[in-house]
Amino acid sequence: MKHNSQFSDVLHVLLHLAEAQAPLTSEVLAQTMDTNPVVLRRLMAGLRDAGMVSSGKGHGGGWLIAPGWGETTLGDIHQALGAPALVSLGFREDHPECLVAQVVNSSLRSAMQEAEASLLAKLGGITLAQLSAQIGASLRAHRLAKTSTSHRIEDHHGHSH
Numbered sequence: 001m002k003h004n005s006q007f008s009d010v011l012h013v014l015l016h017l018a019e020a021q022a023p024l025t026s027e028v029l030a031q032t033m034d035t036n037p038v039v040l041r042r043l044m045a046g047l048r049d050a051g052m053v054s055s056g057k058g059h060g061g062g063w064l065i066a067p068g069w070g071e072t073t074l075g076d077i078h079q080a081l082g083a084p085a086l087v088s089l090g091f092r093e094d095h096p097e098c099l100v101a102q103v104v105n106s107s108l109r110s111a112m113q114e115a116e117a118s119l120l121a122k123l124g125g126i127t128l129a130q131l132s133a134q135i136g137a138s139l140r141a142h143r144l145a146k147t148s149t150s151h152r153i154e155d156h157h158g159h160s161h
Helices: 006-019 026-032 037-049 074-080 099-123 128-144 153-158
Strands: 053-056 062-065
Touching: 006 026, 006 037, 006 062, 006 074, 006 128, 026 037, 026 062, 037 053, 037 074, 074 099
Parallel strands: none
Antiparallel strands: 053 062
């Protein structure tokens, strides 16, 4: 089963935008997610509506992260994406009159709601600045160890632009 990676993908894109010195096109950003630029633009629309990013058209256009981006929490971003489910389980619904199914489903729903509330609280305490700092620390550690790693969008996932 393929999991929905939109939340992770958007965080990835936002952190690339945070380090960018100029607007990044939908095409360049879509490559970092191994997706189509149309999919990326659709995903970014909620972030634009929330004021987290802006986009410009034409020559020199592209996506920019909003000033003050570092204070944006992962919880804020989750909300801007339409608050997709963070925890998901399937339920047996084919016999709703079954007492066993009722008890199992009720118990699982309750556990999922508690898990989601806990995860949302945690996401509300993590900022993009914290993630950016962790990336910087990892890059410095890799450079000290003289391992070859990159966080430049130009080298991302083996793509060169």
